[in-house]
Amino acid sequence: MSDIRHYFLWPIVFTVLGLAGTFALGWEGGGHLSGALSFLMIGCVLAVLEISLSFDNAIVNANKLKSMTPVWQRRFLTWGILIAVFGMRILFPLAVVAIAAQIGPWAAVVLAATDPDEYAHIMHDAHLSIAAFGGTFLMLVALDFFLDDEKEVHWLGSIEARLNGLGRHRWAGIAIVVATAAVFAVLLPPVEREEFAVAAALGLGTFLLVELVGHVLDRRNQAVAGAAAGGFGAFLYLEVLDASFSFDGVIGAFALTQNLFLIAIGLGIGAFYVRAMTIMLVERRTLMKFRYLEHGAFYSILALSVVMYLQSIVHVPEVITGLVGAGLIGLSFLSSLRAGREEEAEPEAAAERG
Numbered sequence: 001m002s003d004i005r006h007y008f009l010w011p012i013v014f015t016v017l018g019l020a021g022t023f024a025l026g027w028e029g030g031g032h033l034s035g036a037l038s039f040l041m042i043g044c045v046l047a048v049l050e051i052s053l054s055f056d057n058a059i060v061n062a063n064k065l066k067s068m069t070p071v072w073q074r075r076f077l078t079w080g081i082l083i084a085v086f087g088m089r090i091l092f093p094l095a096v097v098a099i100a101a102q103i104g105p106w107a108a109v110v111l112a113a114t115d116p117d118e119y120a121h122i123m124h125d126a127h128l129s130i131a132a133f134g135g136t137f138l139m140l141v142a143l144d145f146f147l148d149d150e151k152e153v154h155w156l157g158s159i160e161a162r163l164n165g166l167g168r169h170r171w172a173g174i175a176i177v178v179a180t181a182a183v184f185a186v187l188l189p190p191v192e193r194e195e196f197a198v199a200a201a202l203g204l205g206t207f208l209l210v211e212l213v214g215h216v217l218d219r220r221n222q223a224v225a226g227a228a229a230g231g232f233g234a235f236l237y238l239e240v241l242d243a244s245f246s247f248d249g250v251i252g253a254f255a256l257t258q259n260l261f262l263i264a265i266g267l268g269i270g271a272f273y274v275r276a277m278t279i280m281l282v283e284r285r286t287l288m289k290f291r292y293l294e295h296g297a298f299y300s301i302l303a304l305s306v307v308m309y310l311q312s313i314v315h316v317p318e319v320i321t322g323l324v325g326a327g328l329i330g331l332s333f334l335s336s337l338r339a340g341r342e343e344e345a346e347p348e349a350a351a352e353r354g
Contacts, residue, residue: 007277007279007280008276011272014272018043019040019043019044021043022042022262022265023036023037023039025039025261025262027039039257039259039262043266043269045266046253046262046265047269047270047273049253049270050266050267050273051274055274055277055297055326056297056304056325056329057241057242058277058281059296060141060294060297061076061241061242061278062277062281063297064237064238065234065282066282068234072234072235075235080238080239080242080275081271084275087243088242088243088250088271089250089267089268090264093263094108094112095108096126097112097122100126112260119258119260120258128196128199129195129196131311131312132195132200132308132309133199133203134305134308135305135306136177136181136200136305138302138308139177139180139305140174140207142305143173143176145298146163146167146298147164147166147172148167149165154295155295155296155332156299160295178204180309181200184196185197185200187313188313192312206240213236250267290333290337290340291336291339291340292332292333292339293332293336294332296328296329296331296332297329300324300329303321303325304321304324307324
């Protein structure tokens with residue numbers, strides 16, 4: 001138990017400080033206890049929302065992180081948390097508002113502090129582009145895993161075997177995503193169709209660019225180190241992936257509160273726990289012990305990408321997104337336990353037959 005506790009020391013410290021900050025924000029805004037307690041409760045809900053939506057992110061991060069050099073692992077867990085908390089939870093919403101409203105960054109900060117309702121309205125109007133970009137990127141990430149023709153372990157055998165077969169075709173994943181995006185674009189009103197298509201194309205371009213940069217930089221690392229070593233390319237990939245996961249949580253948070261600073265604290269608490277879970281999965285080799293856990297995470301990513309596309313047409317409550325992801329990961333965990341028990345039972349059965 002003590003081994004597990006040390007992974008969550010800093011998240012717990014940040015939770016205490018963060019919740020104290022939410023309480024202070026509520027007290028300053030309303031000047032009474034009920035307002036402070038309301039902010040405290042929203043901060044807790046936001047943290048739980050972020051953790052539930054991002055557990056699959058931690059699993060995928062761990063899978064990539066285990067192939068990175070120790071130096072870049074530490075950088076991801078230090079620089080990465082700063083980018084995750086301050087970049088995606090504060091700077092990203094400000095950048096969206098600044099671009100959408102055609103105002104400067106400082107004006108966006110002032111707007112968030114003085115007119116949170118207008119700030120939330122602008123963020124809501126930008127949701128279509130965010131859904132198209134994030135959905136496209138995450139769908140490509142998931143398909144990149146399932147279309148790998150060298151993948152030997154299958155959880156849902158019949159489905160994954162067929163996807164393995166498609167993996168022999170180099171551009172199969174891109175073709176699937178482009179076709180899916182085209183279907184959703186056609187379902188949208190003409191005035192929104194172009195915005196969706198452009199954002200989806202940017203998501204596709206970002207994925208290809210990150211893949212290209214990652215391959216080039218990691219190949220250089222291999223040449224220098226003489227062995228496979230994940231460096232800046234893997235770090236860049238993980239940061240863009242983390243950003244794509246964050247879209248859904250940031251947008252969903254505005255359904256609970258329009259206060260940017262409360263959102264940043266609540267989601268930031270969740271981000272610290274995701275980082276802690278990531279390093280725990282790597283150091284304790286959990287992915288090796290539970291063979292299907294990674295599959296469940298990528299199915300969850302695929303489901304999230306479809307949900308983000310659906311959100312361009314209809315509202316999908318964040319609780320459904322979280323439950324679907326948690327359900328898929330939970331099922332993969334149970335399947336992993338059963339497979340492990342069957343493996344342990346095989347030698348005993350063979351010995352009895354002998």
